[in-house]
Amino acid sequence: MRQIFKWMAIGLGSLVIIAGIAALVLYSLGRSRLNRTHEITAAAISVDDNAETVERGKHLVEAVVACGECHGEGLHGRAFFDEPAIGTVVSANLTGGEGGLAGAYRDEDWIRAIRHGVDPSGKPLLVMPAQHFQNMSAADLGAVIAYLKTVPPVDNVPPATKLTPLTYILIALGQFDNNIPADTINHSAPLPEAPPEGATQAYGEYLVSIATCRECHGKELTSGQAGPGQPIGPNLTPSGNLGSWSQADFFRLIRTGQTPTGRQINDFMPWHYYRQMTDVELEAIWLYLQSLEPAATPVNLSASE
Numbered sequence: 275m276r277q278i279f280k281w282m283a284i285g286l287g288s289l290v291i292i293a294g295i296a297a298l299v300l301y302s303l304g305r306s307r308l309n310r311t312h313e314i315t316a317a318a319i320s321v322d323d324n325a326e327t328v329e330r331g332k333h334l335v336e337a338v339v340a341c342g343e344c345h346g347e348g349l350h351g352r353a354f355f356d357e358p359a360i361g362t363v364v365s366a367n368l369t370g371g372e373g374g375l376a377g378a379y380r381d382e383d384w385i386r387a388i389r390h391g392v393d394p395s396g397k398p399l400l401v402m403p404a405q406h407f408q409n410m411s412a413a414d415l416g417a418v419i420a421y422l423k424t425v426p427p428v429d430n431v432p433p434a435t436k437l438t439p440l441t442y443i444l445i446a447l448g449q450f451d452n453n454i455p456a457d458t459i460n461h462s463a464p465l466p467e468a469p470p471e472g473a474t475q476a477y478g479e480y481l482v483s484i485a486t487c488r489e490c491h492g493k494e495l496t497s498g499q500a501g502p503g504q505p506i507g508p509n510l511t512p513s514g515n516l517g518s519w520s521q522a523d524f525f526r527l528i529r530t531g532q533t534p535t536g537r538q539i540n541d542f543m544p545w546h547y548y549r550q551m552t553d554v555e556l557e558a559i560w561l562y563l564q565s566l567e568p569a570a571t572p573v574n575l576s577a578s579e
């Protein structure tokens with residue numbers, strides 16, 4: 275009898291040790307994945323500081339690409355995600371103040387961070403949604419960078435991002451691939467052409483592709499989720515609620531965060547930024563959303579109205 279217990283104890287003990295070693299190996303694989311550098315030659319993009327270009331960049335940053343959603347309204351960086359099980363994810367201070375990177379950043383560093391999701395040393399940036407910003411045209415990216423260089427400096431030294439050992443293990447297992455864009459995007463994709471600005475379906479498609487809508491509403495806009503535990507981004511094709519909305523209902527949602535029934539939506543949907551889009555931009559997006567193939571099965575997981 276004793277002998278059996280002894281062997282069971284040894285067996286269990288070895289299992290624990292093996293599991294421990296596996297966890298350690300995965301943990302260090304996860305860490306080294308975030309330290310792996312990408313060799314990227316930034317495309318040559320002209321960053322012109324004339325007033326009109328800077329104004330265009332300001333509008334894109336404040337209303338469309340919404341950098342402030344994660345970097346804070348003054349773009350001074352902040353801890354925008356904090357879950358004890360996962361860790362704290364901190365965004366960078368984009369200004370020229372103390373703790374900010376604008377002073378040391380060259381144009382190519384901006385291009386690499388925004389289009390490729392890597393820092394100046396080539397290391398992947400966590401969560402920074404380069405896979406969407408990669409859709410910006412050369413002119414729009416140049417305008418965004420021109421504007422960023424004029425943002426008033428804010429002194430703020432953001433704390434370091436801190437991930438739990440479990441998160442490094444999950445990173446090694448590929449569970450967070452979507453949050454490490456540098457590892458999955460095509461770094462040699464050519465700079466796309468933007469369709470002419472106007473209230474057209476094509477321009478709406480362009481705006482949707484750079485405004486990160488697909489991060490939360492799904493690749494095909496048939497509903498999605500930005501990450502585990504995050505609110506569901508509903509189906510935006512005509513088989514969702516939008517199928518029975520008017521253009522005015524859509525404008526009201528984006529400008530006030532209110533649905534046709536008067537419900538105030540979750541602030542996780544960045545309407546505080548999008549509300550600054552022009553009528554032409556909103557109409558373009560509306561036309562594009564209306565043109566989508568209705569998702570075959572209703573996939574709207576949010577409360578139906």
Ligand code: HEC
Nearest residue numbers: 339340341343344364365366387393394399400401402403
């Ligand atoms: C969904 C959240 C999110 C949005 C939106 C976002 N960022 Fe970031 N960004 C981050 C996070 C998080 C980091 C820090 C990543 C890290 O430290 O690994 C970051 C890092 C950066 C860095 C690099 C810092 C470095 O270490 O060199 C730059 C530059 C940057 N962002 C610019 C922008 C610009 C410009 C926009 C708008 C066009 C933008 N970001 C929009 C989350 C975001």
Ligand code: HEC
Nearest residue numbers: 485486487490505506507508515516539540542543544576
């Ligand atoms: C950070 C995540 C996120 C991003 C980015 C985002 N959304 Fe949303 N959106 C949501 C969530 C979550 C809801 C549901 C909120 C609620 O009902 O309380 C929502 C709701 C909506 C609704 C209302 C739909 C309905 O059926 O009630 C519309 C319309 C919408 N979003 C359009 C857009 C468009 C267009 C973009 C891009 C310009 C966009 N969203 C980007 C998260 C996001």
